[in-house]
Amino acid sequence: MITVEHVQLAFNNHVVLQNVCFSVPRGSIYAILGKNGSGKTVLLKTIAGLFAHFTGTIALANIPLQEYLNLAIEEKIKRNITMAYVFQKGGLFDSMNVFDNVAFGLRRRKEDEAIVTEKVMAALEWVGLSGSEQKLPSQLSGGMQKRVGLARALCLSPSIILYDDPTAGLDPVLADSISDLIVATQEKFKMTSILVTQDLAVARKTAHRIGLLHDGTIVVDMENDEFFSKTNPYAKQFIDGDSEGPIDSM
Ligand SMILES: Nc1ncnc2c1ncn2[C@@H]1O[C@H](COP(=O)(O)OP(=O)(O)OP(=O)(O)O)[C@@H](O)[C@H]1O
Numbered sequence: 623m624i625t626v627e628h629v630q631l632a633f634n635n636h637v638v639l640q641n642v643c644f645s646v647p648r649g650s651i652y653a654i655l656g657k658n659g660s661g662k663t664v665l666l667k668t669i670a671g672l673f674a675h676f677t678g679t680i681a682l683a684n685i686p687l688q689e690y691l692n693l694a695i696e697e698k699i700k701r702n703i704t705m706a707y708v709f710q711k712g713g714l715f716d717s718m719n720v721f722d723n724v725a726f727g728l729r730r731r732k733e734d735e736a737i738v739t740e741k742v743m744a745a746l747e748w749v750g751l752s753g754s755e756q757k758l759p760s761q762l763s764g765g766m767q768k769r770v771g772l773a774r775a776l777c778l779s780p781s782i783i784l785y786d787d788p789t790a791g792l793d794p795v796l797a798d799s800i801s802d803l804i805v806a807t808q809e810k811f812k813m814t815s816i817l818v819t820q821d822l823a824v825a826r827k828t829a830h831r832i833g834l835l836h837d838g839t840i841v842v843d844m845e846n847d848e849f850f851s852k853t854n855p856y857a858k859q860f861i862d863g864d865s866e867g868p869i870d871s872m
């Protein structure tokens with residue numbers, strides 16, 4: 623469903639992605655792990671079409687990314703290939719209440735306001751935030767803000783969802799509740815998902831397959847159980863948090 627082949631991306635002379643290859647079968651979750659600054663967010667944004675200057679191939683349902691980005695929204699909806707992005711920090715507008723934040727994408731699609739209300743209320747109910755419509759983001763905990771970010775993505779009924787560090791900054795208990803919500807969302811809506819994270823617990827709980835991004839490439843690409851069996855030296859070092867091993871600790 624999502625294929626990434628030989629993707630390279632640099633900013634001026636700073637190469638961030640060297641040769642990234644992996645694919646995500648339809649309806650599954652692929653987690654990308656990697657240390658700080660390894661390029662996880664850059665990779666996700668590249669797949670979302672935010673960095674057009676990459677080389678290599680990215681395709682969504684066999685449609686090259688550039689072609690996909692040029693499709694009208696009606697066409698994307700008709701072909702059932704819409705993509706939503708859940709930002710690392712929730713990406714909420716501080717001055718808008720929860721309802722308006724969640725409604726943002728639907729209104730941009732010029733949906734009828736009655737439909738907007740119906741979809742926003744359903745998405746907020748799904749993430750467990752019914753009754754918080756009038757609150758401002760600053761009145762919510764970090765975990766609730768992440769839930770609002772997810773509701774905003776979900777109310778667009780995406781077939782592809784890209785999560786950037788959905789549990790960053792959350793304590794382990796809240797992080798686990800977000801993992802549960804991601805799994806439940808996947809099971810209910812069956813979208814194809816990529817989730818970038820440094821949180822081993824969220825990857826363990828949610829992902830079907832795991833890639834480890836290091837030095838601009840995916841150095842490990844394994845099924846979840848195999849990754850956590852630590853047979854691969856990169857996987858072992860990352861899981862154990864060891865400063866010795868193939869991953870340099872700088
Ligand atoms: N718009 C940009 N212009 C130039 N360089 C950038 C840009 N965005 C990211 N970078 C660089 O790309 C590298 C990878 O950054 P990225 O944010 O993708 O890391 P990350 O793996 O998401 O890290 P973290 O785990 O801290 O979120 C960094 O060296 C960063 O400085």
Ligand SMILES: [Mg+2]
Nearest residue numbers: 662663710787
């Ligand atoms: Mg990041």
